[in-house]
Amino acid sequence: MKNILVAIDFSKNAEHALEYALLFAGKMDAGIHLIWVDNTMSDESVTDTIEGDLRREKKSYMKSLIEKYQPQLEGRKIKVLFRKGRVYQEITKAARHVDADLIFTGTHGVSGYEQYWIGSNAYRIVTQAPCPVVTVRRDYEISEGINNILLPIDSSLETKQKLPYTCDLSIMFNAKIHLLIIYNTPLNVIRKRIDKIAAEAEVCLKEKSVKYVFEKLEANNVAAAILKYTEKHNIDLLTIMTDQGTTTANKFLGPYAQQLINNSMIPIMSLKAKDF
Secondary structure, three states: OEEEEEEOOOOHHHHHHHHHHHHHHHHHOEEEEEEEEEOOOOOOOOOOOOOOHHHHHHHHHHHHHHHHHHHHHOOOOEEEEEEEOOHHHHHHHHHHHOOOOEEEEEEOOOOOOOOOOHHHHHHHHHHHOOOOEEEEEOOOOOOOOOOEEEEEEOOOOHHHHHHHHHHHHHHHHOOEEEEEEEEOOOOHHHHHHHHHHHHHHHHHHHHOOOOEEEEEEEOOOHHHHHHHHHHHOOOOEEEEEOOOOOOOOOOOHHHHHHHHHHHOOOOEEEEOOOOO
16 A cells, blocks of 8 residues: 655645645555644644644544545545654654655745745755655646656756656656756766766656657756746646755756745655665
């Protein structure tokens, strides 16, 4: 049984993230765990039996979410987890505990604000999580499927790690992959390395019979170029790596990951580089 973990803070952002998670759960034949983290300074422990009027209300709200969305899972379960502590730490622990394949969390971007923790903790969840994380804005209009997935390529070895995962998503949703190279350096050594990785990616896509298009761009601001591309080509999902190890020209997605998550109008799937 595959597992999806959805961060719930009782905001509209969070419920919107749950609705988007259901789209993936249907394709993955996965169950869903909802997690709420009590990040107050109280010493009370949070268990399945929640004490206090506020916590009883939150438990009741979780029950209403299950009643509303359970029928869409066709027999698979929605389960609830209550934790206490730092939000991103407890979500990370819970993801390991339930062996989550994906985490979904809402984000309000840099221009929005809600009095809940989900927006401010989204990027911390992304960088700490043991599995891929999907961030989605409340104002993103959820459709019945995913038709176009953007996969940017840089010159790092890690950039290739998102290729198999993105291919699986493409097959799952019968979506087209947009393989995108953005040159942000005049150094020929770096540009040739990017070209080589892109060529290897093309071979992989052809072997898996994945629909794709191949694009090349020149840009000084990589994040801005990616976001502009998503708008121009009606991209439904952007996949990126979150590695923060370097800010040099040969690995642009680490330094720009937070910019993308904060400013993207479409959902982003963030994958963390694994040890080789």
